[in-house]
Amino acid sequence: xxxxxxxxxxxxxxxxxxxxxxxxxxxxxxxxxxxxxxRERLSIMRDSVRRGLASDAPSVAGMVGRNAxxxxxxxxxxxxxxxxxxxxxxxxxxxxxxxxxxxxxxxxAGSAGTLPGALLGVADxxxxxxxxxxxxxxxxxxxxxxxxxxxxxxxxxxxxQAEIGSSAxxxxxxxxxxxxxxxxxxxxxxxxxxxxxxxxxxxxxxxxVEVPCVMRNxxxxxxxxxxxxxxxAGIRSVIPPDEVVLAMARIGRLLxxxxxxxxxxxxxxxxxxxxxxxxxxxxx
Amino acid sequence: MIxxxxxxxxxxxxxxxxxxxxxxxxxxGEKPKRVEFGLHGSFAKTGxxxxxxxxxxxxxxxxxxxxxxxxxxxxxxxxxxxxxxxKEVELGDVHPNTVRMALEGEKERLVVTGSSLGGGVVRxxxxxxxxxxxxxxxxxxxxKNVDTPGVVARVARILADDEVNIAYLxxxxxxxxxxxxxxxxxxxxxxxxxxxxxxxxxxxxxxRQIPPVMD
Numbered sequence: 001x002x003x004x005x006x007x008x009x010x011x012x013x014x015x016x017x018x019x020x021x022x023x024x025x026x027x028x029x030x031x032x033x034x035x036x037x038x039r040e041r042l043s044i045m046r047d048s049v050r051r052g053l054a055s056d057a058p059s060v061a062g063m064v065g066r067n068a069x070x071x072x073x074x075x076x077x078x079x080x081x082x083x084x085x086x087x088x089x090x091x092x093x094x095x096x097x098x099x100x101x102x103x104x105x106x107x108x109a110g111s112a113g114t115l116p117g118a119l120l121g122v123a124d125x126x127x128x129x130x131x132x133x134x135x136x137x138x139x140x141x142x143x144x145x146x147x148x149x150x151x152x153x154x155x156x157x158x159x160x161q162a163e164i165g166s167s168a169x170x171x172x173x174x175x176x177x178x179x180x181x182x183x184x185x186x187x188x189x190x191x192x193x194x195x196x197x198x199x200x201x202x203x204x205x206x207x208x209v210e211v212p213c214v215m216r217n218x219x220x221x222x223x224x225x226x227x228x229x230x231x232x233a234g235i236r237s238v239i240p241p242d243e244v245v246l247a248m249a250r251i252g253r254l255l256x257x258x259x260x261x262x263x264x265x266x267x268x269x270x271x272x273x274x275x276x277x278x279x280x281x282x283x284x
Numbered sequence: 285m286i287x288x289x290x291x292x293x294x295x296x297x298x299x300x301x302x303x304x305x306x307x308x309x310x311x312x313g314e315k316p317k318r319v320e321f322g323l324h325g326s327f328a329k330t331g332x333x334x335x336x337x338x339x340x341x342x343x344x345x346x347x348x349x350x351x352x353x354x355x356x357x358x359x360x361x362x363x364x365x366x367x368x369x370x371k372e373v374e375l376g377d378v379h380p381n382t383v384r385m386a387l388e389g390e391k392e393r394l395v396v397t398g399s400s401l402g403g404g405v406v407r408x409x410x411x412x413x414x415x416x417x418x419x420x421x422x423x424x425x426x427x428k429n430v431d432t433p434g435v436v437a438r439v440a441r442i443l444a445d446d447e448v449n450i451a452y453l454x455x456x457x458x459x460x461x462x463x464x465x466x467x468x469x470x471x472x473x474x475x476x477x478x479x480x481x482x483x484x485x486x487x488x489x490x491x492r493q494i495p496p497v498m499d
Contacts, residue, residue, distance in 0.1 A: 028471075044289050060293065060335070097292030100335060100355050107285040107403045108295040115286070137286060144285025144403075153285075154296045154402025156326040156380040162402070170285065207330025209293035260380070263330045281332060 004146055005241030009187035015177055016135040019142030038137045041104045042130065045093070045116040048103045052092025059098035061208040061280035067215065068092035082125045083222060090117025090221035094214040107144040107153045110209045111167035115140055117221030118171035118228075122178065136174035143170045143190050151249040155202030155261035158252025164220045165197035165248060171224035172231070181232050189231035191241035193224050198244075198251055201259035203266025206277030212267060288404045288499055290349040296381050297327065297334030300400025302354065303497045304383055305343025307408050307420050308396040310494045314389040316366055319344050322373035325380035327400075340383065341368050348497070349404065384410075404498070414465035415456040420497035422451055423473040427482070428490035431457045431464040435487055439466065446478045463489065 001007070003022055011018050023034055056066035068091040076084050093113035097103045106115040119140070123133055144153070147166045151158050172193035173186040181189065197220070205211040237244060258265030267273050290299040309316070321340050323331050331337060339349070342357035345364065353360060361368055375382055379399035386395045398408035398418070408418040411426065418424050425443075429435045436455060443450060449471040457464035473493060474482075483491045 038286065041286055041289060100292050100298075102289065102350060102352065103292055104287055104289050105295040105299065105404055106287075109290060109292050109298065110294055112292075112295075141286045148285060148403065148405075152379075152402040152405075154381065154400075156296060157402055166285075204330070207332065207334060209334060257380075261326050261330060262380075 002149065003142065005143070005187040005190055005245065009184040009241060011183045013183070014135065015173065015183035015186040016139035016142070018183065020135070020138050023138070023142070034138070035134050038134050038141075042133060042137060044102065044104050046120065048093045048096045048101065049089045049116055049120060051101060052096040053088060055095070055099070057099060059095065059208070059210050060100060061206060061210055063205065063208065063210040063276060063280065064095055064098050064214045068095050082121065085125055086117050086121035086221045086225055087218040089121045090114055090217040091214050093117065094217045098208070098210045098214060106140070106170065107148065107166050108163045110155065110213050111163040111217065113217030114164060114167035114221045114224060115171045115174065117217060118224040119174050119178065121221065122175050122225060128178065133178065136178045139177050139186060140170035140174040143173045147245055150245050151252055157260070158249065159200060159255045159260050160202040160216070161197045161200040161248055162252055163202070164200060164216055165194045168193040168197055168220045168224040168227070171221065172227035175225055175228035176231050179228065179232055181228070185231040187241045188236045189227045191237035191239070191244045192230055192235070193227035194248060195237060195239065195244045196223065198248055201255060201266050202261040203259055203268045204261065204263055205268050205273045206280045207263030207268070208280060285403065288349055290404065291352055291354045294334040295404040296400045296402050297331060297336045298339045299349035299404040300381065300406050301327070301336045301383065302339040302343040302347065302349040303404065303406045303420055304398040304400060304408065305340045305385060306346065306348065306497050307398065307406070307418055307494060308385045308387055308394070309344045309346055311396055311411060311426065311492055312387045312389050312392055312394050313492055314391060315364070316344055316387045316389050318367040318369070318388040320369045320371065320386040322371050322375070322384035322386070324373050324375040324378060324382040324384070327381050327383055328372040337370060340385070344385070344387065411465060413458060415454065416465060416467035417452060417454045417469070418467050418494060419469070420494070422469045422471065422496055424494045425466075425468040425470060425474060426492045426494060427466045427468070427488060429464055429466070430487040430489065431460065431462050432487060435464070436466065438485070439468070439482065442478050442482055443468070443470070443474060446474055448472060448474055
């Protein structure tokens with residue numbers, strides 16, 4: 001039986017070690033080879049954060065492009081460097097994505113900023129070295145896979161909850177493990193993050209992965225860190241993690257087509273949304 | 285689920301689309317002169333915003349999803365003399381991100397249909413009207429043969445003698461005694477000699493070995 005969030009929660013040791021063992025069995029690769037691949041992906045994530053924070057070049061449709069840099073360079077009236085860092089990192093990756101820059105899908109491109117935002121943001125805030133992020137990344141990939149066995153992870157199949165919900169669950173588990181959480185805490189962090197994205201629709205303006213996608217990654221990276229913080233404090237999801245995943249899959253099927261990445265409903269179907277779409281399509 | 289490394293903006297509409305077209309290019313086995321892309325569902329509705337057109341063209345030119353030239357694939361196609369046409373199509377009850385690609389090369393014509401399932405995961409499910417399963421996650425042998433007893437066993441024997449293990453096998457035909465097609469996902473590629481031998485057999489009409497496109 002492949003690992004699920006519930007079976008993972010019942011194990012001892014580090015959650016990521018169980019996921020890595022399963023990955024070795026499935027792929028026939030050595031643990032070193034798997035970690036090496038993730039090391040490379042981590043460096044590309046890092047690179048996309050760096051490029052995104054420094055750039056204010058417009059996106060393909062021109063609706064985003066300067067948000068990450070603006071936030072990063074702004075005064076911080078809240079005096080909360082963690083909040084600002086996590087938001088800005090996540091948005092930086094998705095603005096790079098919207099410029100057709102190189103990113104690492106995690107699990108999708110539209111939700112690519114959430115995991116690096118949360119994980120790199122927390123790591124940099126606490127001064128944790130890069131090498132210690134590899135096993136949490138193994139776990140994040142494993143959580144994505146567990147969800148992916150239940151639902152196709154695409155806005156077109158399940159709405160945004162399937163994309164940003166999965167990325168937030170992956171990120172929440174990864175941050176929990178990074179900060180010493182048990183497998184149970186990691187699985188519940190994922191469940192808490194996921195259940196609070198349920199019903200989220202995919203309604204990109206003009207069909208471009210720009211609005212609301214870029215800012216949404218900023219929000220849900222913070223959401224993932226919140227879930228980790230709650231789980232590390234001992235809070236557990238009342239609904240068992242696997243049931244949360246099933247609920248998400250069912251909601252995904254219930255969502256109408258207009259709200260599943262067709263660009264026909266929600267924000268896309270507002271007067272301004274429609275106008276922006278027309279203008280953007282002329283440009284693209 | 286951490287990956288692919290790709291040029292944005294969408295894993296299903298950009299990276300997945302590129303992979304589907306790359307699989308089609310490998311199936312054709314040569315540079316196409318002309319490709320007609322029939323876009324279904326969300327591919328048709330939001331494709332342009334997601335760079336689906338650019339990614340599909342990049343794929344049939346042989347570019348991978350992380351190749352930064354993907355952005356300029358349309359001008360690249362023009363330079364290489366590859367004509368591309370886009371159409372909106374209705375393919376019925378298939379995944380919302382589905383494309384039907386009609387490719388024309390110097391030697392061959394081929395119609396390849398596949399879906400992008402999310403996160404860059406893809407599946408080609410139809411080649412020239414034969415039901416197949418090509419995911420690009422492992423080396424895959426695609427064989428068109430005469431529909432006659434013993435062919436599956438002969439092909440399996442050739443693989444076995446080369447110590448190639450079969451992970452997933454499909455066989456389908458349009459009508460009894462006509463032509464049939466197999467898609468065989470393998471744990472490693474078939475070596476050159478047995479591959480040549482296979483193509484040489486009288487009841488084997490066409491063979492392609494498709495390399496993995498997932499990384």
